[in-house]
Amino acid sequence: MQTLLQAEGVSFCTPQGRPLLHGVNASAAHGECVALVGPNGAGKSTLLKLLGARAMPTKGRVSVLGHDLAAWPAPERARHIAVLGQTETADLAFRVHDYVALGRLPHQHRAGRTEHAQAVDQALHTCGLSALAHRALSSLSGGERQRAHLARALAQQPVLLLLDEPTNHLDLAARADLLALVRGLGITVVAALHELGLVPSFADRVWVLNRGALVATGSPDEALGADRVADVFGMELVHTRHPRHSGMLWSFERKAAA
Template identity: 45%
Template sequence: MELSIAGAGARLGGRWVVDGIDATPPPGALTGLLGPNGAGKTTLLRLVAGILQPGAGAVLVSDPGADDAAPTLPVHTLARRDRARHVALLEQSSDAAVPLSVREVVALGRIPYRTLWGTDTGAGAVDRALVAASAAHLADRPWSTLSGGERQRVHIARALAQEPSLLLLDEPTNHLDVSAQLALLGFVRGLGVTTVAALHDLNLAAAYCEHVLVLSDGRLATAGPPAEVLTPALVRDVYGVDAHVLSHPVTGRPVIAYSPPGTEDA
């Protein structure tokens, strides 16, 4: 699915939380959505998901039921069922207790595909999603018994069960250890699905994203490949931190080394 964000803005609580965002994440690739707390990342993801209607501009997607030459449509105008079949949003997870098994939680992602009689035409989608998220061994566990990291894997599986052509992830690496973070982002990058993931860790974004969008105070500070965008000047201007940007000895991708306060003048 092709995605174009055209001057999109959202006004919440009397102020523009997201204002005038123009961006075109590359189709089929992992785009990192970066910026400090309060920069507008979650709000932008909700605009892209069609949950929020833009107060200005538009979020445009290719019509999932049309051919490649068809015009794009504002995502919030898609019928809710169609949108849920093609756009999956994994929001920051809630720890609410629910009396469901893991398999039943993942099966919630199949609701848009159920017939009037409650049957699902996508046999095996739940099992495939559990395997893809490395959560198959948890399938019969009660949701309430899972750790934070295990729950995050199940949330990912539920999003994948929707079989989306646009995947939106809000802090997907929360609660995961280093190994699990690397495995998750490597897996997501390999899906070939247009994906936008809000991330706090600049080094994870540099290592796995093909494209990044950097927000600051609700506006787009810059966008492009990590090697071009993640510069010491950008880190200083957006995050207020001095840093050196090095080259990874194996991958050649950027590695951000932060300078403790007071060391730059030393």
């Protein structure tokens, strides 16, 4: 598959000189879903900021569609990359429709009224919010509100969607529904995920970060083998055959002390 996103030798230091990322090399293809995993403090949020050009690497480069993000004008980046952060905030008095329509701002002077309306309606439909379009954000459940944030991002019509812990504060059903929705979008997605058990059903590829370095990349089975999980997370990976089909379930237990 053709590469859409490329990180080449990406490092990042704080203004105080503290290194947070070290020489990250990673790529994602068109339509590929990538799970970005690692323990707290591994550098996941920092890497997502660099992939979305919310910060620039101290060394190395990030490119999307062959364009170096450092040289790509900000309006062009906004028309191609959408970001859903850990703590999305919005005026809760907004109607869902009007909030989602904010995603059209990067296209404001490049599309007509009909195209804008169609993009918003499609985003609402994709996220299952058409019937809630005239409700206030304040009236939505946590899962519905997260889908509204996602719909606003999709209204941008991005080729790359970056998600930072998108399932935080959601119940089990809402987590599964949200990731299934994202997986079905057909666009390139990089999602930082806290729960490793969510990875196998979501990800085509996994990037494992530890102490600011990319220590593994590959399919879920390749990148998250038992030894890797024990080394990076201090957990024991347990595979269990699904009771109703041939797939495997993943669970994790605290690694016993030596």
